[in-house]
Amino acid sequence: MNPATQSFIQEASEILEGLDVTLLELEASPTDSARIDAVFRALHTLKGSGAMFGFTALSKFLHHFENAFDRIRSGEGTVSADLIQLSLASRDHMERMIARGPDPEAGRPPDAETDALVEKIRRLVETMQPGSAPASDGTPTMRRFVIDFRPSPDAMRNGLRPDLLLAELADLGTADITCLGHHVPALEDLDPTVCHLAWHVVLVTGAGRGEIEEVFLFASDGDLEITELGPVGEPASAPGSASEETPAAPEAAQAAEQVPSKSTSVRVQSHRLDELMDQLGELVIAQARLNRISSDVQDSALAGVAEEIERLVTGLRDATLSIRMLPVELVFGKFRRVVRDLSGELGKQVKLDTRGGETEVDKNVIDSLTEPLVHIIRNAIDHGIESPQERAARGKPEHALVKMQARQSGGEVLISVTDDGAGLDAEAIRARAIERGLLAADQEASDEQLYNLIFEPGFSTAKSLSSVSGRGVGMDAVRRVIEDLRGVVEVKSRPGLGTQVTLRLPLTLAIIDGLLVKVAGVPFVLPLSSVEECVDLPADEKARESGRALLRIRDELVPYVNLDTLFGFDRLDEDDRRIVVSSVDGKRMGLVVDEVVGQHQTVIKPLSIYHRGIEGLSGSTILGDGSVAMILDVTALVKRAQAARRVAA
């Protein structure tokens, strides 16, 4: 396939993905002219470029659709539930048409499915009732403007009140207002009736430029510059999505600094990013070697260069990592459709609520997240949420709620899917686990331990396999994918109230800031993001072999573990051992090491199959001296230590 065709296919699939979301939003607010326009434009673009790249059949098919939305646009029709349904079906059909590649020279023979859809659209268009011209009463597209305003010096004497203008501006949307005082003269030269101030405003608004200019109608003799930065990410309030938590102002302020107008973005193939990351990884390792040599050689000129290079590499690393960060919303967006289709199929009424979509995660994580999340959501709707009758009987709201939330916590991103369904049935899980040989019949297990069995291979609690979940992948596949990403899956459930599955994922896959320590002479790296502080191990604690190992750090008692004991290493006769205090889920835990070497930029290399199963390790890395160090998974270590302490206690 030639690159042009490939590029079309990529563009087309992006358009179709967007179309999916827009159609669903349109379903919720059928008279929203901005969305009607967006659908029309998407279809129009696809039609045009499809014809150019040899997708003639697609282009012809699209013509009918474009026509339907064109009529609605001009007020000759309205958006009906049928139209949305048909549009979604057609969207899926377009996806298939694109997947089969450009048409052969001789054209494509007509296919029944295309014809059937075209016929349906035709009939729908024929029966269209001229609606009232669509008004923008839905959610308008939010746009971001940067407004720089400096009233004329006389403005205030002449009766202009900048405060009123700014208030008026703020009424249009969310305004982030900065007052600039650098034109204010020294006090002895100050004429208080002359206006010296200027304002910089970042406004996120559904209003257009005209309305903003209207605000400054009487202030046109001052300096006024209004720059439009384009639409804000995802239009707000899709059906069931909550965007209250999206703080527009800080985002806007950031945008103003970076001024990322739409036209300045570049599309890059992801493997090039991966290559860049690989090269950078090598560079970081080489730089560590340089540092090492420089400290051995003790030459000030060399040290200067080494330091400079370290600074540059760090900057380069941060810049490269930030290129790879994408908002989780990219994944969340796909689920509105999934939830809609599934709830329809299963006869359940489900609302999807997404929060924290702006949380950014490494691109590779994003790419791998869709599948596990689809599975978790399917599971929640299929097994978790009760039938409408059951819900009514239990006095639960008719609409079930599935919440997808993302947030950053330290070096991790937490993504959770919460449903308000029946919760996991611990007894059913126990029975199933015993049947599957995952649990001995007489084995004691807490509910929590039982819940976690759903991630074991071959486990499935579905009483009847519906077409929805019975696809041969279980929650074990979810766990596998997440573990491959160096993440962890956790499940919590309360009978009758619902279930929450949480994915804990590392912020980035490639390079982290680490703290290099030594335990029994073996180097280890702790992610710096999970380290709070390092303190000396008091002499009277050194001899302690067992019992309650607690250390008072300021006013808090912090439990600690000896990593050498935990790792099965022999204790070194080290005098000044140190405790690295880490924090996991807000709980502090001390890890005793022999030596804290220092900070280390760590290029994470995955562990081989021989060592992947070892608890508490998340990867390996090469140090400046060429030796290998292992990267510790602090969350797992702390859990392991807590479990060990319980056993010991």
Place this chain on the structure above:
Amino acid sequence: MTKTILSVDDSKSIRDMIGFTLEPRGFTVIGAADGVEGLAKLGSQPVNLVVCDLNMPNMNGIEMVRKMRADRRFDGIPIVMLTTEAQKEKMMEAKQAGATGWLVKPFDEAKLVAVVNKLLG
């Protein structure tokens, strides 16, 4: 405290219209038939906003604005000029002279209220 609006216009019907529109909304409206009378009223009582016609006998609107802005006592009092579509250039002159905003005739109640609110908050 109620805000006082001075309507300077040679047409009684305009002054009345401004009074009928703004008084029910809690403003005090006083009137003047030309610039001379307008300046006199300004000097005798506190005024929060002036609505001023462009063409008037004795002292026209622009001249009145100039005089007003030359007198520091009246700093910060907004002046709305009444103008017609055809008087765009005059309007810019008034603006340079120190007018704050304008209102294009013919105007309805809503527009008047909007402009007053815009300037007085």
Place this chain on the structure above:
Amino acid sequence: MTETSEIEGMALTFSLQGETFAIPVTYVDEIIDPLPVTRAPNADAFAPGLINVRGAIAPFVDLRHRLGMKPAGPCATSRVLVLDLVVGGESTKVAMMADAVDDITETNLSDLEPVPELGVRWPTEYLKGVAKKDGALIILLDVEATFAPTTSH
């Protein structure tokens, strides 16, 4: 790779505790001098650590342990064999230490004798067969079985 070509191909012979073993050369990526090994915590004795092979991190496996020999450190002739294997469906670089690397020899099917049931000191599940060369016994390893990770994890 088919069984026949594997056996008919060239094999690298190396010695461990005085015994000569062979692996098909197609698995051998390179032979390097011994390097420091980083001990992995709580690791299986068969894969006790990790090693840096020119910028790539490879698991270091202990063939002595798997074959039930006594542990021993490197000696003057010791070499590290870096192998390219497919383990558990993943292609993996694996490093192992040999007391010495001897030769590259041609093994072929007709020379290969089944492993005698009795009288062999090493666990037979890891052995593919034995061949005689210049009167000496060469034990051909079953690569897949020999390097399989211990399943206890």
